[in-house]
Amino acid sequence: MEEDEFRAAGAAQQKKLREHAARLRREPFFGDRIQRRLVPKRFRDLPNLFRLELPGAWRALHTVASHPTEGTQVRIVWIGDDKRYEELFGYS
Numbered sequence: 001m002e003e004d005e006f007r008a009a010g011a012a013q014q015k016k017l018r019e020h021a022a023r024l025r026r027e028p029f030f031g032d033r034i035q036r037r038l039v040p041k042r043f044r045d046l047p048n049l050f051r052l053e054l055p056g057a058w059r060a061l062h063t064v065a066s067h068p069t070e071g072t073q074v075r076i077v078w079i080g081d082d083k084r085y086e087e088l089f090g091y092s
Contacts, residue, residue, distance in 0.1 A: 005079045012055040017079065020052050020060065024074045028064045040088050043077065057082035 006014065023030050031050035039049050043061070052060040061078040080088070 009054070009058060009079060010056060013058045013079070016054045017052075017060055017076070020054075021076070024062065028072050028074045031062065034061075038089065040090070042088075046077070049077075054079070059085045 006017070009017070020030070029050065031052045034049040034051055039046075043049050043063075046063040047065055048063055050062050050064070052062065054060055058079065058081050060076055062074055062076045064072060064074050066072050078088070085091075
């Protein structure tokens with residue numbers, strides 16, 4: 001995730017994202033799994049994609065990868081408001 005995206009979010013979104021990050025350490029597959037056919041092109045090389053709801057109609061997307069030597073890794077790959085989310089998924 002770009003640091004600028006996180007900084008662009010408001011305090012409420014940042015707080016909730018930190019709460020979600022703590023939960024993702026315990027439950028990596030937390031959130032709504034996005035069906036493969038709906039995954040935007042820029043994220044198709046990821047093994048999976050999940051959506052997290054944030055306050056003020058913001059969303060965060062994360063992926064989960066497992067490595068034999070590194071274990072399970074969760075990475076937030078995108079955060080944005082509803083308008084950017086709809087553009088990303090081609091809804092607008």
